[in-house]
Amino acid sequence: MHFVRVTGQRTALAVVALIAVSLITFWAVELLPGDAATRMLGREATPERVAHFQEQMNLDAPAVERYSTWITGFVQGDWGESLIQARPKTEGAPAGRINRSVTDIIVPRLTNTLQLAAFALIMYIPLSLMIGIVTAAYRDRAFAAGLSTLVILGCAVPDFVIAIFLLIIFAVALEWFPALSLVDQAETFGAQLRMMTLPAVTLTAAMTGFAVRQMQASLMSVLNSDYVQFATLKGLPRRRVMLLHALPNALGPALRATVINVVWLVGGVVLVEVVFTYPGIGLLLLDALRLLDTPVILASTMILASVYILCNLGADLVAAALNPRLRTG
Amino acid sequence: MSDNESKGIVKRTLSRRKFNMIAGGSVLLAACGDNGDTAQPAATTAAPAPTTEAPATTAPATTTPATTTTIAATTTTEAGATTTTAAPRPLKTLRYGYHAATTSADTLDPAYRTSSTDGLFQTLVSEQIVRLDENLTPTPHLAESWEANDTGTEWTFHLREGITFHNGKPFVAADVVYTFQRLLDPDVASPGAGGLPGLEPDGLTAPDDYTVVMRLTQPNVDWPEAITNSHTRIVPEGATNADLAAQSLGTGAYRIDEFIPGEISTVFERNENYWQPGFPKVDFMEVIAIGEAEARLAAIRQGQVDILSEVPLASVDDLEADPDIEIVTNPIGSQSVAYCQIDVPPFDNNDLRLAIKYATNRPQHSDLVYGGRAHLMNDIPLPGLIRFGLGGSREHDLAMAREHLSRAGYPDGIDLTLTMAEMQDWTVWCPVWQQQLAEAGINVELNVTPADTYWGDQWLSAPFAMTGWNVRTVDHGLGLWYHSEAEWNETHWRSEEFDADLAAARSTTDEAERTRLYHKMQQQIIDEGGHFVPTMYGFFSAVRAGVTGWQPRGVYYTIDIP
Numbered sequence: 001m002h003f004v005r006v007t008g009q010r011t012a013l014a015v016v017a018l019i020a021v022s023l024i025t026f027w028a029v030e031l032l033p034g035d036a037a038t039r040m041l042g043r044e045a046t047p048e049r050v051a052h053f054q055e056q057m058n059l060d061a062p063a064v065e066r067y068s069t070w071i072t073g074f075v076q077g078d079w080g081e082s083l084i085q086a087r088p089k090t091e092g093a094p095a096g097r098i099n100r101s102v103t104d105i106i107v108p109r110l111t112n113t114l115q116l117a118a119f120a121l122i123m124y125i126p127l128s129l130m131i132g133i134v135t136a137a138y139r140d141r142a143f144a145a146g147l148s149t150l151v152i153l154g155c156a157v158p159d160f161v162i163a164i165f166l167l168i169i170f171a172v173a174l175e176w177f178p179a180l181s182l183v184d185q186a187e188t189f190g191a192q193l194r195m196m197t198l199p200a201v202t203l204t205a206a207m208t209g210f211a212v213r214q215m216q217a218s219l220m221s222v223l224n225s226d227y228v229q230f231a232t233l234k235g236l237p238r239r240r241v242m243l244l245h246a247l248p249n250a251l252g253p254a255l256r257a258t259v260i261n262v263v264w265l266v267g268g269v270v271l272v273e274v275v276f277t278y279p280g281i282g283l284l285l286l287d288a289l290r291l292l293d294t295p296v297i298l299a300s301t302m303i304l305a306s307v308y309i310l311c312n313l314g315a316d317l318v319a320a321a322l323n324p325r326l327r328t329g
Numbered sequence: 330m331s332d333n334e335s336k337g338i339v340k341r342t343l344s345r346r347k348f349n350m351i352a353g354g355s356v357l358l359a360a361c362g363d364n365g366d367t368a369q370p371a372a373t374t375a376a377p378a379p380t381t382e383a384p385a386t387t388a389p390a391t392t393t394p395a396t397t398t399t400i401a402a403t404t405t406t407e408a409g410a411t412t413t414t415a416a417p418r419p420l421k422t423l424r425y426g427y428h429a430a431t432t433s434a435d436t437l438d439p440a441y442r443t444s445s446t447d448g449l450f451q452t453l454v455s456e457q458i459v460r461l462d463e464n465l466t467p468t469p470h471l472a473e474s475w476e477a478n479d480t481g482t483e484w485t486f487h488l489r490e491g492i493t494f495h496n497g498k499p500f501v502a503a504d505v506v507y508t509f510q511r512l513l514d515p516d517v518a519s520p521g522a523g524g525l526p527g528l529e530p531d532g533l534t535a536p537d538d539y540t541v542v543m544r545l546t547q548p549n550v551d552w553p554e555a556i557t558n559s560h561t562r563i564v565p566e567g568a569t570n571a572d573l574a575a576q577s578l579g580t581g582a583y584r585i586d587e588f589i590p591g592e593i594s595t596v597f598e599r600n601e602n603y604w605q606p607g608f609p610k611v612d613f614m615e616v617i618a619i620g621e622a623e624a625r626l627a628a629i630r631q632g633q634v635d636i637l638s639e640v641p642l643a644s645v646d647d648l649e650a651d652p653d654i655e656i657v658t659n660p661i662g663s664q665s666v667a668y669c670q671i672d673v674p675p676f677d678n679n680d681l682r683l684a685i686k687y688a689t690n691r692p693q694h695s696d697l698v699y700g701g702r703a704h705l706m707n708d709i710p711l712p713g714l715i716r717f718g719l720g721g722s723r724e725h726d727l728a729m730a731r732e733h734l735s736r737a738g739y740p741d742g743i744d745l746t747l748t749m750a751e752m753q754d755w756t757v758w759c760p761v762w763q764q765q766l767a768e769a770g771i772n773v774e775l776n777v778t779p780a781d782t783y784w785g786d787q788w789l790s791a792p793f794a795m796t797g798w799n800v801r802t803v804d805h806g807l808g809l810w811y812h813s814e815a816e817w818n819e820t821h822w823r824s825e826e827f828d829a830d831l832a833a834a835r836s837t838t839d840e841a842e843r844t845r846l847y848h849k850m851q852q853q854i855i856d857e858g859g860h861f862v863p864t865m866y867g868f869f870s871a872v873r874a875g876v877t878g879w880q881p882r883g884v885y886y887t888i889d890i891p
Contacts, residue, residue: 034785040443042784042785043784045785049518049520082433085591167624168627178633179624179628180628182593275623277619287591291433
């Protein structure tokens, strides 16, 4: 029953964290200079025009009122309307621009991002396991040293450099992959995969580097441990020792690294989407931030924060289930 | 299957996804609507568009017979018809790589145009009664002709007949009246209202369906030029904000049934009822907005776009070396400009302003910032290339610069702070200029402020700061930047004589006298104004081999707000 209580506590904490995220995001946007009206008008922002659009966007209402309206809707599943793309009709004012709810705007972009993240994870898991095992098992060989160097490079080189590097080599020079990832236009699944390859490889490279580094360390220590030495001395085949005796004990750190990687993905996609012109939630968030479109910013942030919090919650619960010492938490 | 049937299918089923299925990439040719009659004639592809035919997978799976549409791809070969029906005309798509990211604030409504992206979209779907040609001279468009009374206070425009809007409504005088009255309506709050000095809502009348009369409260002999401002594209009578935002509602060469702002790719289809014969030249015009510079260059090199609207000047040489790409230039472009407020010390001293002007090395500035491709300017954002333009450029003269600096009371040099942001080409422009001024003892510190809020927080309030202007007509520019009451008078130039000269130039029909007055005003600004304009860069566009008949037209950039 102890475990149930821990689960309940952690879940409650996650909800509190999400509410905190929404509060911080909302007031951070409030603190930024300007608002959606001035950002939209840009150079055309005369005081009268700004006042006119602030009224249409309901920005003249007090911040507390706007936040409580938003959070009340949000918990009921109504994510509101974009300030920029829908101007609520006020008495006597002309009707709004184009009626698109935040859900309409976010769902297609989120789908694209999830596909990209899934593709990157599918490549990442077997790749990092393989490289981890090979570099640990053959650590005395030249090719393993080469692989390790590559892994360190993957960790050390910033992901936008990797992205531009891949773009120049594989899109411009070799023309194997398209430069623009216009996945909404892909005619076939194959075409879509091709468009997703370069951005996904960029993400995979950074994640693999990190996971392999984590795994190498634990695999090395496991390989040097007495029970593995004993298994080897007993005459068991090297492959068997590796896969059945050493690997399971090294998987813990790899799993933790994966959780950290998924969390990292949340931020990583934003950058990769910009470089590859990938129509995902990262580009959307960037656009919304430039225009201070609060409802879109809030909804996107809540989604990204949920991924973050859920991953950590999952990791905590799994750890609690596995490790009796943590259950009392 | 006939052409018409295949078009019918396109029309009936076209949606974003479906467009994607039937019209992938293709080799193309085009000239887009407004550009139409000034584009080079005879737009042809070097080779027939290579296409393959395939059954449309998007046709409704019910009773519709097997239909044939064209899937075009740059790498496929002519495969001929594979179905039992006759081959339709191959559909042509022009993929236009645009040099900035789209945003969710983009709109098709001319009244709310705020960016050059809006300007591009609106140029495709809607038109003005008068528009500017390459030299920024007004030419007839939806109006065939016009005349004024002797004093320039009453203008009569004769409209073309037989034009229809995208929704099928015929284009008549009431639409013109509605469009302008809507711009002036305070409830609409259009930024375009300020561009129509002297026009009141009740000054607009329509004596018959094809005549519009505009009565002005003050004379303006160049009124047709004034109404080419970027907000005056004609919309049908009664169209609401919501109508105009969601779809195209103009007379333009292209149409779009569902406009979603902020998409990376936006597809416009041809307006089958377009009035100019021979246009549009393609079936689909796909605008692909590419915010990232590397991706943009990669896309044109790789052929993922057929045209790249604006090539960064640093990459022009590289692209020119590519045999598959041609660079086309529009000499009239845009300019980064520094301004100072001439009523704020120390800038209230004209000797200091002259010292800065003499210390500016224009040829070197062009070399270092624009690879030697820029046009040399003379401290006013109006080049000599346009009607009434003055031209020339001040010689670099360090001795004169130092002398003026001494006369201003700073024999040992002066420290100034230039406010800027990391946007446009300022990150190169400013340091180069900073170095040049330093040689004359003018030490400029760069105050880098956030780009997102630059226009709202710094511009117009910082006394010495960066700004940027597309080229406008001389009259429009002088009124916009130097009239005492102009909203955008960033240099605080206030002169009754200047205002009177501007009014006089607007009310005389004597071309020689107008030229004299416009030149006099420009010379005053050059000698005493608070603008520092070393260079103007033209627009360089990249075009893939096989696309012909397309010319970049500066006009919707040049008259429009950046």
